[in-house]
Amino acid sequence: MNDVAVRALRDDEFRSAHRLFRAALHAGPGTDEEWERVRPVFQPGRVLGAFDEQLVGTARSMDAELVVPGGARVPLAAVTGVGVRADRTRRGVLTGLMRTQLAELAGRGVSAATLYATEGPIYGRFGYGIAGRARSYTVSRQRARLRPDAPEGGRIEMLDLDEAERRLPEVYSALPLRPGMMSRDRWWPGLFAGMRSGDDPAVALVHHGADGPDGFALYRVSRDSGMSATLRVVDLHSGNATAFAGLWRFLLGVDLVDTVIARNRPLDEPVELLLTDPRACETTELTDETWLRLVDVEAALAARTWHGAPLVLEVTDPVLDHNTGRYRVGPDEVSRTDEPADAALGVAELAMIFAGGWLPSALVDAGRISVLDPGVAVRLDELARTRRAPWCGTFF
Numbered sequence: 301m302n303d304v305a306v307r308a309l310r311d312d313e314f315r316s317a318h319r320l321f322r323a324a325l326h327a328g329p330g331t332d333e334e335w336e337r338v339r340p341v342f343q344p345g346r347v348l349g350a351f352d353e354q355l356v357g358t359a360r361s362m363d364a365e366l367v368v369p370g371g372a373r374v375p376l377a378a379v380t381g382v383g384v385r386a387d388r389t390r391r392g393v394l395t396g397l398m399r400t401q402l403a404e405l406a407g408r409g410v411s412a413a414t415l416y417a418t419e420g421p422i423y424g425r426f427g428y429g430i431a432g433r434a435r436s437y438t439v440s441r442q443r444a445r446l447r448p449d450a451p452e453g454g455r456i457e458m459l460d461l462d463e464a465e466r467r468l469p470e471v472y473s474a475l476p477l478r479p480g481m482m483s484r485d486r487w488w489p490g491l492f493a494g495m496r497s498g499d500d501p502a503v504a505l506v507h508h509g510a511d512g513p514d515g516f517a518l519y520r521v522s523r524d525s526g527m528s529a530t531l532r533v534v535d536l537h538s539g540n541a542t543a544f545a546g547l548w549r550f551l552l553g554v555d556l557v558d559t560v561i562a563r564n565r566p567l568d569e570p571v572e573l574l575l576t577d578p579r580a581c582e583t584t585e586l587t588d589e590t591w592l593r594l595v596d597v598e599a600a601l602a603a604r605t606w607h608g609a610p611l612v613l614e615v616t617d618p619v620l621d622h623n624t625g626r627y628r629v630g631p632d633e634v635s636r637t638d639e640p641a642d643a644a645l646g647v648a649e650l651a652m653i654f655a656g657g658w659l660p661s662a663l664v665d666a667g668r669i670s671v672l673d674p675g676v677a678v679r680l681d682e683l684a685r686t687r688r689a690p691w692c693g694t695f696f
């Protein structure tokens with residue numbers, strides 16, 4: 301990188317960073333009103349700028365917590381707002397931003413960083429791997445009939461957006477979260493800023509189960525030709541099967557809607573299993589969801605649960621040297637070791653198996669994990685086994 305300095309931006313520089321990021325995504329600068337709404341998601345100290353004689357690149361993060369297999373939570377940086385001016389790309393500006401950001405996160409004791417990538421080739425070189433995948437689907441409301449054995453569901457309450465903004469954070473905090481999900485404290489203002497913009501009406505629902513609120517959904521409806529309409533699920537979380545079925549029962553009952561579209565949902569979300577005709581739910585896309593970067597490998601490994609017999613993993617980290625080394629990983633302990641390694645992998649590959657998004661044996665087959673002998677692949681699968689597909693479900 302030639303003569304580019306990276307530093308944390310002052311509060312009065314945040315809007316320039318926001319404009320630069322938007323321009324990198326080919327979006328206009330945004331109005332004053334929009335800026336006032338999204339400003340709270342710019343966390344002081346976490347917004348980086350890269351400068352030559354002016355601001356040429358930016359990246360920021362928000363503090364959060366990541367749920368890991370077994371249910372523990374670790375300190376997380378949710379990385380977003382990454383952009384480089386089009387006339388300064390491919391000369392190392394992003395590399396400078398990523399290296400500075402990762403060093404700063406490591407210095408603060410953050411265990412992991414996560415992001416949504418605009419393109420696949422960008423982040424692997426910085427130690428990020430695909431944490432999990434997501435499925436998008438459409439449900440034909442005309443064809444969708446709920447099976448008689450689908451749970452009835454509880455009471456659905458509709459909220460206006462002001463009330464939803466007040467109440468949904470508490471509902472979300474009380475839900476049981478799956479691996480890959482994150483705390484949302486700093487995230488809600490951005491969501492509601494988005495829900496308040498645009499012409500299509502936005503609707504919020506809370507599901508009330510036997511013990512109180514246990515699920516919610518946010519959606520928008522757009523009018524198609526004539527009186528038909530499309531309902532787009534923006535956010536949907538449920539704490540149990542009754543809330544899940546109850547919310548879908550409501551969504552599939554909204555009058556004048558022909559199609560319900562849900563994007564970036566968990567791979568194992570069983571919507572079609574609620575229906576008499578499972579083909580009424582059609583998968584339209586399977587894509588990578590969040591990318592994960594283990595910033596403190598030892599702390600992250602120690603936080604999640606492991607199964608079966610311990611194995612020694614030799615991890616290589618091209619950016620954060622302190623992570624490179626051998627780790628003995630098992631259900632009872634995680635520790636650094638000098639013992640010979642059973643398997644060798646990069647820190648990005650470790651992130652891919654960390655939350656359960658990929659079977660280690662698939663990475664062995666792809667040549668991305670080296671094993672001492674073929675039997676190790678099966679033992680790695682058992683070691684890293686998780687019950688549910690990881691999913692973040694919070695787009696930042």
Ligand SMILES: CC(=O)SCCNC(=O)CCNC(=O)[C@H](O)C(C)(C)COP(=O)(O)OP(=O)(O)OC[C@H]1O[C@@H](n2cnc3c(N)ncnc32)[C@H](O)[C@@H]1OP(=O)(O)O
Pocket residue numbers: 324325379380381382383384385388389390391392393394395396415416417418419421422425
């Ligand atoms: C979490 C988020 O916010 S995702 C949003 C990411 N932002 C965008 O997509 C906006 C549009 N794109 C951009 O602003 C820029 O192109 C960025 C941020 C993706 C990359 O910034 P740059 O300063 O060009 O990256 P940098 O020069 O440091 O590249 C480092 C390496 O990655 C490669 N690389 C960077 N971006 C890409 C890409 N989009 N596709 C393929 N390779 C890429 C470079 O070729 C370079 O490889 P090399 O080291 O082998 O030469």
